[in-house]
Amino acid sequence: MKVMVDQDKCCGAGQCALIAPEVFDQRDDDGVVILLEAEPGADQHVAVREAAAVCPVGAIEVIEEA
Template identity: 70%
Template sequence: MKVSVDEDKCCGAGQCVMLAPEVFDQREDDGIVLLLDAEPAPDQHATVREAAAMCPSGAIALHEGS
């Protein structure tokens, strides 16, 4: 799995950070998402999928496969 984020879409809700803090963080000045790990370990995939599904602005994109 590869993860990408669209900072222009991000509204700074922070749900991704609460669900997967190893993969996502937020900028301190405006709360916009920071991607910490674009290729998370397999044991994090379910949580990252949940974070993407819960993102209110659809700023997280997942690219499945190799």
């Protein structure tokens, strides 16, 4: 799995950082997403998928690898 974020789309809702704090964080000044781990371990995959699903603006892209 690879993860990409679009900081320009991010509205700072923060659900990603709450759901998968080992993978996502937020900038202190405006709450925009920070990607901590572009290739999270298998133990984080479920949380990352959930974070992407709940993002209100679709700023998180999950690329599943075969």
